[in-house]
Amino acid sequence: MKPMETISQLSRDEVLSRVRELAGKYARLISITCVDVGQLFELIYVFEDELKMVCFKTEVPHGTTFPSISSLYPGAMLAENEIRDQFGLQFDGIAIDFGGYMFLSHDSPRKPFIKEVRVKGAMKKDEGESG
Amino acid sequence: MRASTVVPFGPQHPVLIEPLQLKLVVEDEKVVDVVPALGYGHRGLEKGAELNDIVRNIFMAERVCGICSFIHSWCYCACIEELxxxxxxxxxxxxxxxxxxxTRLHSHLLFLGLLADGFGFESLFMQFWRIRERVLDLMEAISGGRVIMGNCAIGGVRKDIDQDMARAIVKEVGEIGRDLRPPIKAILEDYTVKQRTVGKGILTKEEAVKFGAVxxxxxxxxxxxxxxxxxxxxxxxxDFSVVVEDGCDAYARTAVHAREVFVSLDLIRQAVGKLPSGEIRTKWKGRVRGEVIKRMEQPRGEMMYYVRGNGNRTLERFKVRTPxxxxxxxxxxxxxxxxxxxxxxxxxSIDPCIACTER
Structure with missing residues (x-):
């Protein structure tokens, strides 16, 4: 079986220099994913360089901002706006800023992907499944 | 100095099958800027997938898109299998x-029909969609579902293809390929089609990389x-070859779709011919722990799934980046x-799918 992709852990500054390096090599941005892990957000950057995936992540404390990479990768604008919608994490210097309302409307629940937000009908987190 | 006007394109528009708004800033008849307005079809599916158990999520994933649905369920199941x-x-x-x-075949035929409809070539639109019905019939024969096949399961598939079915698929695929040649010749060679697509919507190779086209x-x-x-x-x-064009315009995008139809037909023929014998499903039991990133090629391009489990019945995070x-x-x-x-x-010409974009 093919091994899982390795996601390396980088610091905030290392992320930005790594993104600059990848932009210089004409690597393509695939996605930016955010995960709420309690007091921190994990930001996971995925690029494609010569058909190979390059993945790395960094940690961002709740209540802080993170630099946008949309000046290097204009397509990052949508992913960063989506993360702001879902988690409330703001990106500095974003190309088009929807202000937290790209997908969500003004009467939607705010930051719905934060783990503290309880959703009606959620299943209990207990047993595993089988099939 | 020319005055600018903002013309809202969508969310309801005759050529849009799904709601997307583009605020077009125009000077006379020329577009000088565009700002998108999204969210009309947002369903919160990623959050929903964190609330259901991992088996129910197969059906959730398959409904991310109503056109390329099967590949969503395949990618999700492949992620869970890896974990x-x-x-x-x-x-x-x-x-x-x-x-x-x-799925790719019917999606591309849907695109070619919609494109023909978009510039008023109604008879060509009907020809593509008439043939697309036969692809949907094949999907129904294999799985019971015409678009949402519901055939993918964690560890394999639910329904097998027997020998009679395999022979029928090969026969029908051959006839579909033969019947598709005239409408595809029309969309690639017709004077009016070329007038509407050649040189329109240029995206250079460098821009395609910079803006992340797939x-x-x-x-x-x-x-x-x-x-x-x-x-x-x-x-x-x-064996298959990747269709590449260098026109960088709406015509080149149409040509890629048109030629890929024959690649898919050939792949189906090859796969039926090489169909191995044996089981169709691996039994499993356990919990999902860890994180995985997977990519698959949808009809509209590369799709990425990020799935993370922490040993519970539900997922910690489910993220889909659609084409x-x-x-x-x-x-x-x-x-x-x-x-x-x-x-x-x-x-x-970019074959937009807004339902899966907004999820």
Whole structure:
């Protein structure tokens, strides 16, 4: 079986220099994913360089901002706006800023992907499944 | 100095089958800027997937998109299989490939029909959709579902393809290929089609990389990119060539779709011919722990799944990056400078799927 992709852990500054390096090599941005892990957000950057995936992540404390990479990768604008919608994490210097309302409307629940937000009908987190 | 006017294109528009709004800043008849307005079809599916158990999520994933649905369920199941440390049987992998290529086939025929409809070529639209019905009939015969096949399961597939069915697929695929030649010749060679598409919505190779274009949009700009080239799963056991055009315009994007139809037909034929014997499903039991990133080639381009489990019944995070999500920034690059009348054809030429973009 093919091994899982390795996601390396980088610091905030290392992320930005790594993104600059990848932009210089004409690597393509695939996605930016955010995960709420309690007091921190994990930001996971995925690029494609010569058909190979390059993945790395960094940690961002709740209540802080993170630099946008949309000046290097204009397509990052949508992913960063989506993360702001879902988690409330703001990106500095974003190309088009929807202000937290790209997908969500003004009467939607705010930051719905934060783990503290309880959703009606959620299943209990207990047993595993089988099939 | 010319006065600017903002013309809202969508969310309801005759050429849009799904709600998307583009605020077009125009000077006379020329588009000078464009700002998208999204959220009309947002369903919160990623959050929903964190609330359901991992088996129910197969059906959730399959409904991310109503067109390329099967490949969503395949990618989700492949992620869970990797986290569980199981592998689906070879026969199941080939049935998945056949289902995925049928999905690509009907999606591309849907696109070609909609494009013809977009510039008023109604009879061509009907020809493509008439043939597309036969692809949906094949999907129904294999799985019971005409669009949402519901055939993918964690560890394999639910329904097998017997010998009679395999013979019927090969026969029908051959006839579909034969019947598709005249309408595809029309869309690639007709004078009026060329007038509406050649030189419209230019996206250069450099811009395609910078703005993150994927799938037929990227391949029409000269980029040889296709996740199937990685040869993962059954794609490593079949021969196919990636269709690349260098026109960088709406015509090149149409040509990529048109030529890929025959690649998919050939892949289905090969997969049926090489269908291994054996089981179609691996039994499994366990919990999902860890994180995995997987990519698959949808009809509209590369799709990425990020799945993370922490040993519970539900997922910690479920993230989907769909092809149209990646192709929207390139669209915003294509539109400025074009004539207002060309906007519908340029928008259709990226084959937008808003339901899966917003999830």
């Amino acid at each position: 569980l440390g199981i592998q689906s049987p070879p026969r199941a992998e080939f049935i998945r490939l056949i289902s995925a290529e049928l 799938g037929p949009v990227a391949r029409a700009s000269g980029l040889r990119t296709d996740v199937r080239l990685l040869g993962e799963g059954p794609y490593g056991e079949v 149209t999500f990646a192709n929207l920034p390139p669209l915003l690059k294509m539109l400025p400078g074009c004539e207002l009348a060309d906007v519908p054809v340029i928008v259709i």
